[in-house]
Amino acid sequence: MNVLKVTVIIHIVSFVFGVNEFHSWKSESGLEKPNLLCTNSCLPREADDYDRCCACEGKPIWQLDPSISYLPLFVEYVNTFGRSNIVGNDSSSFYWLVHENERMGRLPDNLCEFNNTLVTLKLKGNRIQSIEGINCLNVLDILDLSENPISSITNETFSGMPNLRVLLLVNTNIKTVGPNTFMKAGTEIFFTDLSNNNFESYDVSNVYFKRRAFCNITMASCNITFAKAEGILQPGVQYGGGEVVLNNSTLNQHPFQLLFGSSIESLRNINQYELIGKMTYEKLDIPCDCNFGALLFGDIEVFKRFYYLPIDGLYTCSSPEHLKNLNVLNVFNDSSLLDMFVCHKQNFCPSVCTCIEQPSRYRMIVDCSNQNLTSLPTYLPETIYNIELNCSNNAITEVMPVNYLRKLSVLDLSGNQVTEISDTVLSRLGNLESLYLTDHGLPKLTRGFADIDASKVWFGRNSVSCTCQEKWIKAWRLGSKVNSSNPLLCRTDSHGILRAEITFDNCIEKEFDRTFFTLLLIPATALVAIFIARVLRFDAIMLKSLFTKSKNVHYSYDVYVLFDDTNSDIIKYVLEIFRYLQHNGFECFVPPIHGDYADVRDVQL
Known part of the structure; x- marks a missing residue:
């Protein structure tokens, strides 16, 4: 039966049933499905809602018009290894084939002979490993290959199947789903069920694609490691259109974070993109690391943009151990829990140090204390956060330039006999909030310290040499909010050890006496x-x-x-x-x- 005849039938059915029940339909964004009618209950609606309603509630013509023949086909095995052919009456307008929980080891040899008439194919629970060539079925409406040991699918597997509306691949051996596998040009699937699979690599282009009419993509009870091909999204283009269901699944991360980044600032870039539809979850297990913590670091409205929550829904942490089974929503009632959402950075973290990102404090903590280091680490992991570097209780005497100085917010060198800090180092510490130099061995202060707020430098009880040549120290200290708990002690020749604020008063008196004597x-x-x-x-x-x-x-x-x-x-x-x-x-x-x-x-x- 050719498409022209089918179109004529549609208009007849639409006429018979359309006044009260169904009408012909083509989505604004997608492909024409000439065998599908939309229920009148979807009218009137906005375009997006209308398309999705028709995708979810539409019916094929053979279910609506009893005058259209819709007959079964049968399987005939040709050997004991599961090779088979299809047999049946060749006078029907459309056919259906249901052959479930049998020994079929491959697709039937003559399958493509029914390319213009076979509309329902259900082969659940067989032994099929490869489905290459199935895209010859031009008018296929429903395809169920669940519980078969199918090992792989590509973006060519379902291409050229414009009428495919329902695809079921539940509990298979598929590990990898590459870019645009289910929504390549020429394919528009309304119902996709991929539940009970273990996806080692699932490209997010199969979640966010240029707007199409679809009802839902279900990936319930799955382990999913999301991956990303480059250049998926473009600003000003609509993506999505239906519902993605991830009930009882475990994710490596939310696909939004894969697309936009992990910091709350980068996640807010989603406003540049028109993402429609929604993602829903019930009892979702999430790795509660720094990436997820960055999302929670926003407010609950931002969170809801990512995670649509049913009334009885639940998000729980799958890892790490100290957060396992935590209800994520508790964070919005107890913000102190946010501090526990961290990541241990491995790449480029010095072997003697630990590197932990903590989004709630907008910092990466690098602990290199008590390691007998003689210098600052040469390199640290890349991070979007401020760096708090703890090098206390080591053997560092000279502090020389390294490339991450501008990212430091805390530098702890307490317990080191530091005798020299180059002015180049000091000039690059503009982001610094605290510099700890207790137990230092500095002979005197260089003028480079003037580039740092004096209240942020902790010298402890060790003194530095002060002469009238260092009178700038007084102005430096007085110009900052230095309190008594953070003294700078000056070592003088004539008055012993004094606080820096009073050390240089004698210099002013001598200068005044000399000037007055000269004027006389x-x-x-x-x-x-x-x-x-x-x-x-x-x-x-x-x-x-x-x-x-x-x-x-x-x-x-x-x-x-x-x-x-x-x-x-x-x-x-x-x-x-x-x-x-x-x-x-x-x-x-x-x-x-x-x-x-x-x-x-x-x-x-």
């Missing part, structure tokens, strides 16, 4: 001249610059800040401006920090 010896006329020159010196410098041609002069700083560096309130205010300008890319010269003790300001300028 200068004649009054010289004082007037010096006063005028001092007031107008910057104007003179600016005028000079107007009449002097530049000779490719390179300036080290963009901004020079001159202020009363004996007033602690002014120092704090200026340092706030300094950090703001520095954050916005300006190089600033602040004399108490960057200048040397007793420098001439005109020379600095």
